[in-house]
Amino acid sequence: MFIKEYISDIYHAVKSLLTGMKTTGGYFIRPGEIITQQYPENRADLNLSERFRGEVVMIHDENNEHACTGCTACELACPNATIKIITKFDVSPDGKKKKALDTFVYHLELCTMCNLCVEACPTDAIKMAQNFEHSVYDRSKLTKKLNQPGSKIREGVE
Amino acid sequence: MFSLEGLTNSLQQWLNAHFSSTWVLVIESLLVILLAITLFAILGLVLVLMERKVAAHMQIRLGPNRVGPMGMFQTTADTLKLIMKEGLTPDGADKFLFNLAPFVVMIVAMLLLAPIPFAQNFQIWDINIGVLFVSAVSSISVIGILMAGWASNNKYSLLGAMRSGAQIVSYELSAGLSIITIVVLTGSLQLSDIVSSQQNGWWIFKGHIPAFIAFVIFIIAVTAETNRAPFDMAEAESELTAGFHTEYSGMKFALFFLAEYINIFIVCAIGATLFLGGWMPLHIGNLEGFNHIMDYIPSSVWFFGKVFFLIFLIMWFRWTFPRLRIDQLLNLEWKYLLPISMLNLLLVTIMAIMGWHF
Amino acid sequence: MYTETQIVHNNTKTTVDGALDGTGEMVINVGPQHPATHGVLHLVITLNGETIKKLEPHLGYIHRSIEKMCESLSYRQFIYVTSRMDYLSSHINNHACALTVEKGLQLEIPPRAQVIRVLMDELTRIASHELWWGAMAMDLGAFTPFFYAFRERETITDIMEETCGARLTMNYMVPGGVMYDIHPNFQRRVKDFITLFKSKIDEYNDLVTGNIIFQNRMKGVGKLSAEDAISFGCTGPVARGSGVKSDIRKLFPYEVYDKVEFDEILETEGDSFARYMVRIREMHQSVRIIEQLIDNIPEGDFQAKTKAVLKLPKGEFYTRVETARGELGVYIVSEGGTTPYRIKFRSPGFSNLSALEHMVVGSKLGDLMATMGTLDLVIPDIDR
């Protein structure tokens, strides 16, 4: 029957449209389900997991000592040439020369946060920090020196 | 009790006492122009904000919330931005038509404001062919859109404009037919007559199911006529980027944008006047107490309440449904809406002759 | 034929001049910046009125030559680059690369790592399909589903962030296993997600699948027969929507896919709606896989012992996995060194895109969006 089909077509069409409107209308009257996060205001209670990879930092303890031996394992592991290790030779009191870290140059603008350098580090000297707000006005500020001024290698780290 | 009618009457008296009748006319005309433009600006700001808030809440978002309390001045800021922006005219465009088109669309929207009864005895021009005037003038806006699409010299614009042409021309039919059902029931084309005929009940209730069907068809048709989703074929942002106003920027774009919202307001105002009793308060049968309470609400509040309800309905459509394809759009009109509304008109006519409505 | 200058300029002198001589047809550029192409895909289409007469994809706007880059990266390093191909199934891309390296090294993967990998793959697949669903609806003009889809996808990315350390380009797979063990919260949060997902999936059907406008837009649009699907090399949901069995997880099971129960979803119509339904039903199957595995993660190592410097023996290694878009093949030619001599990624999107012209010619402009949406194109995956 043509008329019957025609009417049932219209019935089903209208029904399906009303079902859709029920869904959106339902959300309209339930503002409790709003998921907007108001970013700069909620900075205090932003919950970043401890594994979140924001940038590479070097771990310094309270004596301003780090664990980097300058072995360049991270530099080799990095796919993007993000890390450049500049080494120097320390002269120990007994007159022996020993290779040590001079500057740990980190190019944040090249980094893809792949974590391969942290994996490669034999002494766990570097880690990934959770800071993700990297925008600066000058690109040169993205090239960072990771070892703090005056820091030295912790005793006993080989 | 607050009423806009009182205001206009006292103004009229004061003017008549101080000026000659020619000057009264001139001053009143200027006042009306000023008021119309103010209404436009305010409506534009309010409706855009409303749309964004409605959309946001349906999309489990907050919407604009940075400029002013609850983001209330967001649209004002947007307008400022659009005014400051350079109004580019593409090199290959037909400069005259390109610049004219937004004004055509805008002026059409302004003309439509004339016969709308905003409140009891508060109307710019109570013309005796009010309904005819509205449906005749509203179809001119397609010329502006075609002009914009053609003059932009952009294929997306052209496609959008052509779609819009086909769409508005066909949906004009069922919109007209559903308006006629009310004209048949009332027996008058004058909008004030139509409103006063709903003294004892709105047509959507008085006219039984046929009036309701006419109302539904009217809402669908005007959604299509104003190029709103799900019938936004002229813009169709995922297909034609921005349709007929792809090349417009700055204030010229803002005029299109504003005209879209004003058009929605106007069609909703017509819908409210025809089907929901215009500024008439809600009366239920013989409940005298209830009816009296309803009468205490100013008529302008009734009118704007109904209009905004309809606007909300149209926004609800937009944020729920996917867009139709152009051939399905025409199918819907010619295979479903038009036959139904013709049959419906027949039913209403029989009803009106037999006096079966309340 | 039109000349190259006509293709490139959208604004030729007037619209009439832009039309092809005498035919009433006009050439329009969809893309490279266009809301429906989801990236920098450039389609040059010839229209007659609203009907598409010819379609020609122009690629390369995001071609980074990942294959060439990989030739200078070691076998540990090159994996992270592949996250940038099909960024929506980055886990699965990494997985494919790790599998290829392991095949070359003949490395045994600890069972714990295998299960974690499969869990991550399936979560990625759900996340990818969620995003596709939202974007698909947006292509057809419905904006709201996009936000609902993202709400659920957000839960998955949060889980990923907690365990893998990143939300989109995780680089969690390493040759021999996974980079670190799952987070203590992982199992609980995945179970929470499954509960959430099941409660919300009805909403998807109410809002989009059952909608009459949506069905009319999708049914009978972009038809692809089974023979054509095979000939065009279509894989994944595109091929399965045409009734071609192509699920690598079933045909050539890797990791623990042969130990879990799930169905290969097949639809036979071959139109856009069939492809749509395949993806919707696939999400349920992924949930089914996750439910079977989430409580049965075996104890043990999460990474096999590997040498610091990996060297693949001389030879050729080819691995296939099922990404959210279809069959991803990784073809490594090794000369015995620490870097691949030649690497080829057979990406699913590239082959799926080649079928687009066949599917849309003769249909309306609006159908192009409906068809392209169901192909689920990720442009970096096509360009690589």
Place this chain on the structure above:
Amino acid sequence: MTKEYFREYFTALLPTASFDESGEWLNVQIQPEQWRSFALELRQSELNFNYLFCLTCIDWKTHLTMVYHLSSTVHRQTVVIKANLNRDSPEIETVSDLWRTAEFHEREVYDLFGVKFLNHPDLRRLILEDDFSGYPLRKDFEDPINMIKL
């Protein structure tokens, strides 16, 4: 259908072809001139290799090798066909009419390796712009401006 079956079948068909079974799949090394007739046989005979899932090229510095990975949705067996091409003027017959996916893959190989596919319906650069010179995936490709040497 097994590796041995294919091997015998192919030996009968192409006596000059050499085989390599060390890998996962049967590798068949053929002459480029034989490719077209061989492809027709693979596609249209009862072998029914209807699914070309990978088509690529390798630059061996002395010559180029075209690699075709073929499979079938019927028997799910895979063979790998290889053909060595002259590096200076690499030419091979197209198979885009047999496997339509080859049309795009061949354009990509033409673009990045410069292999000319004879009788290809629309052999233009697919990824790079039309006036680009050089073939980036060849081993001797140098781009002094854009390439970063690490």
